[in-house]
Amino acid sequence: xxxxxxxxxxxxxxxxxxxxxxxxxxxxxxxxxxxxxxxxxxxxxxxxxxxxxxxxxxxxxxxxxxxxxxxxxxxxxxxxxxxxxxxxxxxxxxxxxxxxxxxxxxxxxxxxxxxxxxxxxxxxxxxxxxxxxxxxxxxxxxxxxxxxxxxxxxxxxxxxxxxxxxxxxxxxxxxxxxxxxxxxxxxxxxxxxxxxxxxxxxxxxxxxxxxxxxxxxxxxxxxxxxxxxxxxxxxxxxxxxxxxxxxxxxxxxxxxxxxxxxxxxxxxxxxxxxxxxxxxxxxxxxxxxxxxxxxxxxxxxxxxxxxxxxxxxxxxxxxxxxxxxxxxxxxxxxxxxxxxxxxxxxxxxxxxxxxxxxxxxxxxxxxxxxxxxxxxxxxxxxxxxx
Amino acid sequence: xxxxxxxxxxxxxxxxxxxxxxxxxxxxxxxxxxxxxxxxxxxxxxxxxxxxxxxxxxxxxxxxxxxxxxxxxxxxxxxxxxxxxxxxxxxxxxxxxxxxxxxxxxxxxxxxxxxxxxxxxxxxxxxxxxxxxxxxxxxxxxxxxxxxxxxxxxxxxxxxxxxxxxxxxxxxxxxxxxxxxxxxxxxxxxxxxxxxxxxxxxxxxxxxxxxxxxxxxxxxxxxxxxxxxxxxxxxxxxxxxxxxxxxxxxxxxxxxxxxxxxxxxxxxxxxxxxxxxxxxxxxxxxxxxxxxxxxxxxxxxxxxxxxxxxxxxxxxxxxxxxxxxxxxxxxxxxxxxxxxxxxxxxxxxxxxxxxxxxxxxxxxxxxxxxxxxxxxxxxxxxxxxx
Numbered sequence: 001x002x003x004x005x006x007x008x009x010x011x012x013x014x015x016x017x018x019x020x021x022x023x024x025x026x027x028x029x030x031x032x033x034x035x036x037x038x039x040x041x042x043x044x045x046x047x048x049x050x051x052x053x054x055x056x057x058x059x060x061x062x063x064x065x066x067x068x069x070x071x072x073x074x075x076x077x078x079x080x081x082x083x084x085x086x087x088x089x090x091x092x093x094x095x096x097x098x099x100x101x102x103x104x105x106x107x108x109x110x111x112x113x114x115x116x117x118x119x120x121x122x123x124x125x126x127x128x129x130x131x132x133x134x135x136x137x138x139x140x141x142x143x144x145x146x147x148x149x150x151x152x153x154x155x156x157x158x159x160x161x162x163x164x165x166x167x168x169x170x171x172x173x174x175x176x177x178x179x180x181x182x183x184x185x186x187x188x189x190x191x192x193x194x195x196x197x198x199x200x201x202x203x204x205x206x207x208x209x210x211x212x213x214x215x216x217x218x219x220x221x222x223x224x225x226x227x228x229x230x231x232x233x234x235x236x237x238x239x240x241x242x243x244x245x246x247x248x249x250x251x252x253x254x255x256x257x258x259x260x261x262x263x264x265x266x267x268x269x270x271x272x273x274x275x276x277x278x279x280x281x282x283x284x285x286x287x288x289x290x291x292x293x294x295x296x297x298x299x300x301x302x303x304x305x306x307x308x309x310x311x312x313x314x315x316x317x318x319x320x321x322x323x324x325x326x327x328x329x330x331x332x333x334x335x336x337x338x339x340x341x342x343x344x345x346x347x348x349x350x351x352x353x354x355x356x357x358x359x360x361x362x363x364x365x366x367x368x369x370x371x372x373x374x375x376x377x378x379x380x381x382x383x384x385x386x
Numbered sequence: 387x388x389x390x391x392x393x394x395x396x397x398x399x400x401x402x403x404x405x406x407x408x409x410x411x412x413x414x415x416x417x418x419x420x421x422x423x424x425x426x427x428x429x430x431x432x433x434x435x436x437x438x439x440x441x442x443x444x445x446x447x448x449x450x451x452x453x454x455x456x457x458x459x460x461x462x463x464x465x466x467x468x469x470x471x472x473x474x475x476x477x478x479x480x481x482x483x484x485x486x487x488x489x490x491x492x493x494x495x496x497x498x499x500x501x502x503x504x505x506x507x508x509x510x511x512x513x514x515x516x517x518x519x520x521x522x523x524x525x526x527x528x529x530x531x532x533x534x535x536x537x538x539x540x541x542x543x544x545x546x547x548x549x550x551x552x553x554x555x556x557x558x559x560x561x562x563x564x565x566x567x568x569x570x571x572x573x574x575x576x577x578x579x580x581x582x583x584x585x586x587x588x589x590x591x592x593x594x595x596x597x598x599x600x601x602x603x604x605x606x607x608x609x610x611x612x613x614x615x616x617x618x619x620x621x622x623x624x625x626x627x628x629x630x631x632x633x634x635x636x637x638x639x640x641x642x643x644x645x646x647x648x649x650x651x652x653x654x655x656x657x658x659x660x661x662x663x664x665x666x667x668x669x670x671x672x673x674x675x676x677x678x679x680x681x682x683x684x685x686x687x688x689x690x691x692x693x694x695x696x697x698x699x700x701x702x703x704x705x706x707x708x709x710x711x712x713x714x715x716x717x718x719x720x721x722x723x724x725x726x727x728x729x730x731x732x733x734x735x736x737x738x739x740x741x742x743x744x745x746x747x748x749x750x751x752x753x754x755x756x757x758x759x760x761x762x763x764x765x766x767x768x769x770x771x772x
Contacts, residue, residue, distance in 0.1 A: 075629070271631070
């Protein structure tokens with residue numbers, strides 16, 4: 001690359017107009033064609049599942065020419081797609097709402113089922129406070145750095161009791177740090193929060209937290225039978241690396257699903273998203289996916305262990321997501337670290353300097369394929385020593 | 387087909403759960419596999435434009451393997467996609483809102499920019515009254531059958547004055563009948579409605595109404611510079627037959643676009659929809675599309691003339707859309723007519739018996755390819771005589 005300072009200027013400008021999210025790879029490449037990204041470690045997904053889904057799509061839609069039907073005609077309506085999910089997770093269709101990505105569900109829930117006071121745990125996924133209604137108050141519960149950003153459940157429950165929010169959001173595992181609590185803890189929390197009208201649990205990363213076969217039972221989804229206030233939000237972009245397709249779903253009580261469908265969301269699921277959910281519900285597809293999911297988890301754990309061994313200039317925080325936050329301890333900034341990885345090693349990681357509730361110099365690094373993870377580790381080993 | 391009565395029962399059941407829209411082809415085929423649909427004349431699109439877009443997609447995304455990037459990574463944000471549209475229609479990006487299909491825009495506009503009283507012209511696209519907020523009153527202006535459902539502008543303006551709605555919807559050409567008024571009439575209407583807070587003009591079918599080259603100038607879109615209350619909604623599913631991709635946009639004043647984006651719609655445009663809008667903005671693509679658009683209009687006009695000649699059992703109403711409504715005059719019901727076309731001729735048309743404001747026995751028939759139109763005419767000639 002000829003002139004890095006010019007690229008840095010362009011990147012700074014781009015970031016300033018992209019809001020609180022990283023610019024997409026497509027936007028990046030289009031606006032700064034001279035940039036080379038070999039590894040996108042901003043992007044939180046299981047690349048093996050993407051390979052697998054793309055091979056299904058290749059065989060079933062592209063080779064057969066059926067892709068045209070999927071793109072040409074109106075997609076099935078929300079409820080028809082919910083049938084697919086229902087058959088997989090064994091919950092009634094009328095409790096399932098399909099979203100154009102989880103982000104659409106977050107918006108729908110914040111605008112329809114959150115009243116006056118929302119409790120959010122920091123650090124968090126910024127859309128949860130960015131998309132609230134104008135007249136909604138937000139109270140923040142800060143995860144403690146000295147506690148490695150792990151949720152202290154009793155302290156948290158006290159905070160809820162004191163603040164009396166009508167709605168609460170918990171992300172499990174949390175984004176951006178990956179802190180996780182198990183289903184027993186979820187039950188304890190829900191048992192202690194009957195006054196909360198909407199208890200939102202975002203499980204977008206739970207496929208990476210549970211190593212055994214029993215993913216569906218260890219999710220909070222089936223607790224919706226017991227807790228009327230529970231709303232579970234699930235992105236599929238992370239598990240399958242299909243962020244461009246826009247697929248997510250939520251579990252909530254049936255009156256709430258009805259209310260949303262009465263107000264819109266008629267054809268919010270694209271043809272390809274409907275195709276994805278159909279495949280996802282097929283037992284054969286599930287079997288192969290389970291193998292790839294656990295392979296990726298095993299590699300992710302190993303990746304994190306190796307990152308932890310790079311001492312003493314960086315600290316790796318505990319995570320059950322498919323990513324870690326890394327604190328830079330030797331005085332270099334997260335901006336310098338991120339730019340250096342990008343311009344000298346062609347690796348794109350998330351600079352967390354704009355993350356509210358994450359004070360210090362932090363970056364977030366996603367686990368990618370086995371080979372890519374090797375390169376990420378080698379590059380970080382070099383950059384943290386500069 | 388062995389037992390038609392059983393298929394009819396299944397169809398009746400399916401229609402009763404599909405609400406006020408036809409069940410999608412995919413849903414139909416999945417639930418009633420024995421049904422054969424050779425021609426989908428429910429579906430309102432230019433099939434030549436679909437051929438063309440699919441050939442671009444084949445060359446640029448499938449043959450090159452780039453489809454994976456489009457599906458895997460996060461799509462560009464709303465504003466980045468608005469740039470493409472801006473370059474085409476010569477209006478500022480900050481006045482353009484991209485939707486996950488026009489239906490998402492209709493929902494957004496009804497929930498955010500319509501206050502207490504909405505005026506809707508009947509017959510209409512049902513989502514305009516189905517998705518209104520609970521506390522919103524709707525007043526209906528009925529198009530007169532004896533006037534061939536053509537808008538009487540002065541009578542309509544009087545109705546607006548008398549009823550004082552804060553918001554008005556006009557579809558131009560109207561769905562389901564195809565009635566059209568030109569830009570001079572739009573200007574006259576807007577000039578006389580300064581008190582209407584949101585004047586919504588849905589131009590989803592305007593590509594079929596204007597035969598000459600100057601489509602962009604004859605659209606109401608650029609009137610948004612003069613009329614702050616104007617909201618123009620545009621589906622792309624009709625022009626390009628890409629309903630499965632979900633692509634639409636709206637023009638409105640920039641404060642309104644800002645307000646929507648502040649409240650969500652971050653990644654509501656899928657990777658393929660973003661790709662579509664990028665292609666759509668390219669001059670080469672536009673040149674070819676213009677040729678196919680006019681070819682399709684010419685064939686559509688011919689199709690309508692031939693339908694009109696099938697007398698005296700049916701009446702074809704005037705339309706500038708890519709569809710016509712047909713009234714059945716010889717005592718057979720629209721249900722009988724539709725079923726007969728489907729089961730004996732494998733042609734799927736829209737039974738309008740559930741269309742509010744369309745009293746009598748009506749069906750809506752879309753213009754398809756030249757060869758398909760021949761078959762539709764032959765079949766209708768037979769069925770209207772039964």
